[in-house]
């Protein structure tokens with residue numbers, strides 16, 4: 001059904017007809033999609049002293065943030081909550097007022113707390129995404145006038161660069177400002193956020209300074225060490241405005257006006273470098289603004305229906321369509337609008353990340369459907385060609401919802417604020433299962449072999465620990481694995497497994513399982529069966545095979561395959577025959593029959609059920625047992641990427657040359 005054609009088409013679907021099965025069977029999103037949850041420092045940490053704590057007694061709800069979720073003292077426990085959601089990414093913000101409580105005074109303890117948070121996330125294979133400004137200011141900076149004055153920006157840049165210096169070696173994702181249009185309109189038009197003012201003049205000044213601050217921050221961080229590698233972007237809330245009655249020119253005029261002020265002018269500013277702040281007559285050039293985002297963070301919650309008599313306070317019930325459902329926040333659930341929000345930000349021609357989407361729903365009777373609908377729209381948009389890299393649910397747990405206090409509950413976990421007990425909601429279970437069905441599989445590396453053929457020095461050394469190109473081959477493999485979006489790795493070691501003690505790799509949750517005796521490739525997998533996930537990528541610990549995992553995994557999942565192996569047809573010898581995407585014969589013997597037309601290149605995707613069905617105690621070979629037994633059920637994924645092994649000194653030397661060249 002289409003209600004209006006003014007601000008883009010206001011589509012409304014009959015959601016009862018929508019088939020959500022792809023969300024649960026892992027077919028709706030590409031395997032390297034970022035699955036995340038988001039929070040902001042002031043909303044969860046507790047014990048802050050900033051512009052918000054000063055404002056809270058006079059805010060709409062009058063509720064004070066107090067100890068909030070006491071996250072500052074419950075970091076470890078909350079990390080478990082994040083991990084239990086099967087997410088691959090976590091977005092949080094740095095509380096500037098803790099880090100620089102007085103001008104130029106740095107609190108090393110607070111900095112260490114955030115560094116530790118980052119390290120702990122990485123240990124669990126969860127990638128951090130840091131927001132440098134999420135609505136709160138240190139009191140000293142608020143007293144200087146915060147974003148009201150251009151000359152204050154330098155202090156925020158100094159703070160941002162300091163934290164970038166400390167963390168950018170291990171944090172790839174950075175958000176500069178969270179929702180500048182919300183900060184400006186809530187603080188300076190509606191007066192519901194600090195400093196609680198109502199002045200169009202100030203709104204214009206603050207808006208321009210926010211854009212200046214964003215551009216300067218982006219340029220500064222980009223010029224620093226790790227800057228080129230880091231992904232830095234602005235987070236924009238897109239609130240859609242639709243005319244309440246589409247035939248009414250006044251409603252259309254109002255919707256258009258609000259859309260221009262809240263959405264279009266900001267996007268246009270970022271795109272062109274010229275920014276016309278809300279209610280201004282002329283645009284101004286903002287230095288460095290054009291193209292100042294590697295990605296656009298999109299926060300999407302709802303649409304508002306515009307009439308000339310728009311409420312000027314948030315508490316008045318907004319108008320909704322009769323068939324729409326109100327969230328606890330009183331605005332409607334309108335997932336269809338997310339598509340239009342994608343269209344709006346896609347004008348920037350940069351990757352899109354949904355940095356926030358969620359719903360205030362204390363009893364959780366709406367949230368599961370809210371999640372399904374918004375993910376459905378996102379997956380359709382990806383299929384339509386939108387470059388959407390990830391989705392962060394707002395929020396991890398119930399928290400301090402700004403002017404609304406503790407009444408609006410956005411969490412996948414319910415929080416009892418008396419006891420600080422967290423409980424996973426049904427919607428949290430749903431989100432966790434969707435993330436689980438889609439995230440990259442676990443990687444299993446067979447690293448039992450020794451470097452016997454590589455000379456005396458390596459005779460007693462596991463082959464995967466042999467250094468090539470300046471580091472162990474295993475580290476190269478893990479670099480590749482991490483770059484492909486995998487985060488859980490199981491390394492199966494043989495005798496001398498103790499040589500792996502202390503081996504770590506930032507960003508990966510690494511588990512080592514040592515075999516009790518020489519068990520062969522099959523025996524090693526059987527021995528580690530309790531650690532295997534239902535689906536895993538199997539690699540050899542002495543081969544370097546830099547292929548794209550996403551198409552391979554997608555292939556495996558689309559075919560509901562039990563085993564998908566990568567095959568190359570460009571190899572001097574052949575060890576298998578395939579036809580119509582299926583394996584026919586496999587043989588490791590030297591004399592390959594003439595009809596053999598492929599070579600197994602190493603990387604495969606395996607369903608654990610195979611291990612369980614064919615596994616046995618003792619020593620046995622995976623290839624020799626499974627490949628003949630499953631022959632025509634095995635799917636062949638063609639990929640001509642060269643693979644490297646280091647079985648002999650000559651091949652090791654070639655690999656050395658390869659790494660030295662790629663480093664250059």
Ligand code: BGC
Nearest residue numbers: 040178179182237299394401
């Ligand atoms: C903000 C969050 C807030 C959420 C829900 C977003 O605009 O970034 O801090 O909690 O909306 O209202």
